Amino acid sequence: MLGNIQSKLFGGRVIKTGIAVFLTVIMCNLFDIPTIFAVIAAIVTIEPTAHDSLRKGIVRFFASSIGSAYSMTLTSFFDHSPVSYALSAMLTIVSCQKLRLEAGTLVATITAVAMIPITETHYLEAFLTRLATTSVGITVSTFVNFFILPPNYTHFITKQMNSLFHEAADLLEQRAKELIGDSKGYRATVRNFDKLTKDLNKALTFIQYQQQDWKYHRHTKKEMRQFHRDQKKLTILQQITYHLGNLIYVKTAPTEWTTDEKEKLCAAFKSIISILRNYCRYIPFEHYQLIEQLDQQFWNIKEDLTYHKPKKYHHHFSPKSIILFEILSIHDMIEELESICHHELPQKSKDHIYNNKN
Numbered sequence: 001m002l003g004n005i006q007s008k009l010f011g012g013r014v015i016k017t018g019i020a021v022f023l024t025v026i027m028c029n030l031f032d033i034p035t036i037f038a039v040i041a042a043i044v045t046i047e048p049t050a051h052d053s054l055r056k057g058i059v060r061f062f063a064s065s066i067g068s069a070y071s072m073t074l075t076s077f078f079d080h081s082p083v084s085y086a087l088s089a090m091l092t093i094v095s096c097q098k099l100r101l102e103a104g105t106l107v108a109t110i111t112a113v114a115m116i117p118i119t120e121t122h123y124l125e126a127f128l129t130r131l132a133t134t135s136v137g138i139t140v141s142t143f144v145n146f147f148i149l150p151p152n153y154t155h156f157i158t159k160q161m162n163s164l165f166h167e168a169a170d171l172l173e174q175r176a177k178e179l180i181g182d183s184k185g186y187r188a189t190v191r192n193f194d195k196l197t198k199d200l201n202k203a204l205t206f207i208q209y210q211q212q213d214w215k216y217h218r219h220t221k222k223e224m225r226q227f228h229r230d231q232k233k234l235t236i237l238q239q240i241t242y243h244l245g246n247l248i249y250v251k252t253a254p255t256e257w258t259t260d261e262k263e264k265l266c267a268a269f270k271s272i273i274s275i276l277r278n279y280c281r282y283i284p285f286e287h288y289q290l291i292e293q294l295d296q297q298f299w300n301i302k303e304d305l306t307y308h309k310p311k312k313y314h315h316h317f318s319p320k321s322i323i324l325f326e327i328l329s330i331h332d333m334i335e336e337l338e339s340i341c342h343h344e345l346p347q348k349s350k351d352h353i354y355n356n357k358n
Contacts, residue, residue: 012149017046019148020141027136034133037064037111041137044107046145051212053145056103057138063104067092067112068130072123075116088112151213153206154223157230160203162279164237167196168244169276172330175247176269179323180262193241193248200234200241207231229340236340240333243326250326252319261320264293268327272334280337291331298324 024042028035045060047053071088078084092112096105111130119126145151171192178186210227219227257265271287301321 012151013046013048016141016144016148017043020046020137020144023144024137024140027140028133031132031136033129033136036133037114037130038133038137038140040107040110041134042141043137045138045141049151049209049213050142050146050216053142057142059101060104060107061134061138062099063092063096063101063108064111064134065131066095066099066101067108067110068115068127068134070095071112071115072119072127075119076123080116084116085113088116146216150216151209153210154227154230157203157206157210157234160199160206161230161233161237164196164200164203164234165276165279167192167199168237168240169273171196171244172247172269172276173273175244176266176273179247179252180257180265180269189248193245196241196244200238203234204238207234232340233337236333236336240330243329243333247323247326250319250322252323256320261297264290264297265323265327268294272327272330275334275338279341280334281341283334283338287331291328294324295328298328 020042021039024038025035028038041060041064045053045057047056067088070091071084074084074087074091078087089109089112092109093105096102096108101108111134115126115130171189174185174189174192178189207227207230211231214224214227268290271284271290275283275287298321301318301324
């Protein structure tokens, strides 16, 4: 039932926040303690992973304790004056920073200033009550995060990774037109590169989340192997993105290429784009032939530059050699991806690919 609600209306984190608030209020009513600070603690303790929920929950408990202590102490001296509010906020922030409790700074500061107007006397009692309510909120939300709809980012990672292959292929296709054709859209290419980078970083973040949470939840060896393969794929895609960035910022003109060079380069670009859109599951023999030709062309350019080396300082790589180098580097990354993808295929598919190559 919760799974259906999650997919149709709310995200898992929203559902867990609602459950945590509901249970926190019940617990507070059961122990006859104020609910507001417990609810605040419950809301902010729901994190993307159970690991973060536990770690930051502990930090926020100690930070809130510091804020409450400052609040009650200063209120006892200065009553409900502006001085109490200002000093409570300032001292709480400074103390949290000094004690490396940054994750709890905001909650602790809110707790400190919110306690002042609702406390008239019995400051020690108010302080202890605040510790109790905060403990209830943090404990309930941590248990909810652990046991109800535990975070699982596997499907998102796979979906995001498939999207990244296509984004990289589209970006390379656009840049290829600019390098060897007459296409004009450099700003759009840069924007697409920025989007690719952001999407990649998001996928890497969720890989980190998944890795953290698996410390607390059971998983099969098959799931672990798939996770490590996905992690390797994203690392290699990160390297491909780096080389794509170098291709974007290299300065050259289509007129610098001969007709023969353009044909080879265009064929190589099309081949790489096709392989990326097929998630690097298969590299045809013709592609290796194209790469061999570009490799030879790259070394010919380098030898020519060395032979005509001027006396004064010069660049060791011409724009043409940089472009060839980046293409060859992307090819190396694609070979690594194909090797990883090969382990995911069923045996019949592996035999089919092997027969085609031979």
